[in-house]
Amino acid sequence: MKRNKNLKPAYETRWSAEAKLVVMDVKSFEEQEDTMALLKLLAMGHREIEEGKFQDAEDVFAELDKADRQ
Template identity: 80%
Template sequence: MKLSSQIKPISYLKSHTAEIVKSITESREPLIITQNGEAKLVVMDVKSFEEQEDTMALLKLLAMGNQEIQEGKFRAIEDIFSELDNQG
Protein backbone atom coordinates (compact mmCIF):
# COMPACT_ATOMS: atom_id res chain seq x y z
CA MET A 1 0.00 0.00 0.00
CA LYS A 2 1.20 3.47 -0.79
CA LEU A 3 2.58 5.44 2.13
CA SER A 4 0.66 8.46 0.87
CA SER A 5 -2.64 6.81 1.83
CA GLN A 6 -4.78 8.84 4.19
CA ILE A 7 -5.32 7.54 7.70
CA LYS A 8 -8.41 8.59 9.60
CA PRO A 9 -10.24 7.41 12.74
CA ILE A 10 -13.57 5.64 12.41
CA SER A 11 -15.35 8.69 13.80
CA TYR A 12 -14.19 10.65 10.74
CA LEU A 13 -15.71 8.01 8.46
CA LYS A 14 -19.03 8.27 10.30
CA SER A 15 -19.26 12.04 10.02
CA HIS A 16 -17.73 12.64 6.55
CA THR A 17 -19.00 9.74 4.45
CA ALA A 18 -20.16 11.71 1.38
CA GLU A 19 -16.96 13.75 1.35
CA ILE A 20 -14.85 10.58 1.64
CA VAL A 21 -16.71 8.91 -1.24
CA LYS A 22 -16.10 11.92 -3.48
CA SER A 23 -12.45 12.22 -2.51
CA ILE A 24 -11.62 8.53 -2.95
CA THR A 25 -13.50 8.33 -6.25
CA GLU A 26 -11.57 11.30 -7.63
CA SER A 27 -8.12 10.52 -6.25
CA ARG A 28 -8.34 6.70 -6.33
CA GLU A 29 -6.22 6.74 -3.16
CA PRO A 30 -7.35 4.35 -0.42
CA LEU A 31 -8.33 5.54 3.03
CA ILE A 32 -7.15 3.61 6.08
CA ILE A 33 -9.63 3.63 8.95
CA THR A 34 -8.38 3.20 12.49
CA GLN A 35 -10.19 2.16 15.64
CA ASN A 36 -8.55 2.77 18.99
CA GLY A 37 -5.39 3.83 17.15
CA GLU A 38 -5.09 0.56 15.23
CA ALA A 39 -5.65 0.16 11.47
CA LYS A 40 -8.87 -1.84 10.99
CA LEU A 41 -9.96 -1.45 7.37
CA VAL A 42 -9.22 0.10 4.02
CA VAL A 43 -11.80 2.03 1.99
CA MET A 44 -11.18 2.17 -1.75
CA ASP A 45 -13.07 2.98 -4.94
CA VAL A 46 -14.69 0.16 -6.90
CA LYS A 47 -12.53 0.61 -10.01
CA SER A 48 -9.33 0.24 -7.97
CA PHE A 49 -10.78 -2.78 -6.20
CA GLU A 50 -11.73 -4.45 -9.49
CA GLU A 51 -8.27 -3.76 -10.94
CA GLN A 52 -6.69 -5.24 -7.82
CA GLU A 53 -8.89 -8.35 -8.10
CA ASP A 54 -7.95 -8.76 -11.78
CA THR A 55 -4.26 -8.42 -10.92
CA MET A 56 -4.55 -11.03 -8.17
CA ALA A 57 -6.31 -13.45 -10.55
CA LEU A 58 -3.52 -13.05 -13.13
CA LEU A 59 -0.85 -13.55 -10.49
CA LYS A 60 -2.56 -16.76 -9.33
CA LEU A 61 -2.66 -18.05 -12.92
CA LEU A 62 1.02 -17.25 -13.37
CA ALA A 63 1.90 -19.00 -10.10
CA MET A 64 -0.11 -22.08 -11.13
CA GLY A 65 1.61 -22.10 -14.53
CA ASN A 66 5.05 -21.82 -12.94
CA GLN A 67 4.26 -24.70 -10.60
CA GLU A 68 3.11 -26.89 -13.49
CA ILE A 69 6.33 -26.10 -15.37
CA GLN A 70 8.39 -27.04 -12.30
CA GLU A 71 6.45 -30.31 -12.07
CA GLY A 72 7.13 -31.05 -15.73
CA LYS A 73 3.48 -30.69 -16.73
CA PHE A 74 4.00 -29.00 -20.08
CA ARG A 75 4.38 -29.81 -23.77
CA ALA A 76 6.67 -28.38 -26.38
CA ILE A 77 4.99 -25.74 -28.54
CA GLU A 78 6.07 -27.62 -31.68
CA ASP A 79 4.05 -30.65 -30.53
CA ILE A 80 0.97 -28.54 -29.95
CA PHE A 81 1.19 -26.84 -33.36
CA SER A 82 1.74 -30.18 -35.05
CA GLU A 83 -1.33 -31.61 -33.31
CA LEU A 84 -3.40 -28.59 -34.38
CA ASP A 85 -2.19 -28.92 -37.99
CA ASN A 86 -3.18 -32.59 -38.03
CA GLN A 87 -6.72 -31.79 -36.82
CA GLY A 88 -7.43 -29.47 -39.75
Protein backbone atom coordinates in the same frame (compact mmCIF):
# COMPACT_ATOMS: atom_id res chain seq x y z
CA MET B 1 -18.99 9.39 -14.08
CA LYS B 2 -15.35 10.43 -14.17
CA ARG B 3 -12.89 8.69 -11.91
CA ASN B 4 -10.70 10.86 -9.74
CA LYS B 5 -7.15 9.79 -10.62
CA ASN B 6 -5.91 11.13 -7.28
CA LEU B 7 -7.91 8.69 -5.17
CA LYS B 8 -5.75 6.63 -2.86
CA PRO B 9 -6.87 3.86 -0.52
CA ALA B 10 -7.40 5.07 3.04
CA TYR B 11 -5.96 2.93 5.83
CA GLU B 12 -7.20 2.83 9.40
CA THR B 13 -4.55 1.78 11.90
CA ARG B 14 -4.55 1.27 15.63
CA TRP B 15 -1.75 1.13 18.20
CA SER B 16 -0.07 -1.81 16.51
CA ALA B 17 0.37 0.24 13.30
CA GLU B 18 -1.16 -2.71 11.44
CA ALA B 19 -3.90 -1.85 8.94
CA LYS B 20 -7.30 -2.84 10.29
CA LEU B 21 -9.46 -1.32 7.57
CA VAL B 22 -8.92 -0.25 3.97
CA VAL B 23 -11.39 1.96 2.10
CA MET B 24 -11.07 2.33 -1.66
CA ASP B 25 -13.28 3.20 -4.59
CA VAL B 26 -15.07 0.37 -6.39
CA LYS B 27 -13.08 0.73 -9.63
CA SER B 28 -9.76 0.37 -7.78
CA PHE B 29 -11.10 -2.64 -5.88
CA GLU B 30 -12.22 -4.31 -9.11
CA GLU B 31 -8.85 -3.64 -10.73
CA GLN B 32 -7.11 -5.12 -7.70
CA GLU B 33 -9.32 -8.22 -7.88
CA ASP B 34 -8.52 -8.65 -11.59
CA THR B 35 -4.81 -8.30 -10.87
CA MET B 36 -4.98 -10.91 -8.12
CA ALA B 37 -6.82 -13.33 -10.42
CA LEU B 38 -4.12 -12.94 -13.09
CA LEU B 39 -1.35 -13.45 -10.52
CA LYS B 40 -3.02 -16.67 -9.35
CA LEU B 41 -3.17 -17.94 -12.95
CA LEU B 42 0.49 -17.10 -13.47
CA ALA B 43 1.43 -18.90 -10.25
CA MET B 44 -0.56 -21.98 -11.34
CA GLY B 45 1.18 -21.97 -14.72
CA HIS B 46 4.59 -21.60 -13.11
CA ARG B 47 3.83 -24.52 -10.76
CA GLU B 48 2.74 -26.71 -13.69
CA ILE B 49 5.94 -25.90 -15.56
CA GLU B 50 8.01 -26.83 -12.50
CA GLU B 51 6.09 -30.12 -12.28
CA GLY B 52 6.75 -30.86 -15.96
CA LYS B 53 3.07 -30.58 -16.90
CA PHE B 54 3.57 -28.85 -20.24
CA GLN B 55 4.21 -29.52 -23.93
CA ASP B 56 6.63 -27.79 -26.23
CA ALA B 57 4.94 -25.32 -28.57
CA GLU B 58 6.29 -27.20 -31.61
CA ASP B 59 4.55 -30.39 -30.44
CA VAL B 60 1.27 -28.58 -29.84
CA PHE B 61 1.31 -26.98 -33.29
CA ALA B 62 2.24 -30.30 -34.91
CA GLU B 63 -0.75 -31.95 -33.21
CA LEU B 64 -3.03 -29.12 -34.38
CA ASP B 65 -1.75 -29.43 -37.94
CA LYS B 66 -2.30 -33.20 -37.86
CA ALA B 67 -5.86 -32.78 -36.53
CA ASP B 68 -6.56 -30.12 -39.15
CA ARG B 69 -5.52 -32.46 -41.99
CA GLN B 70 -7.88 -35.22 -40.86
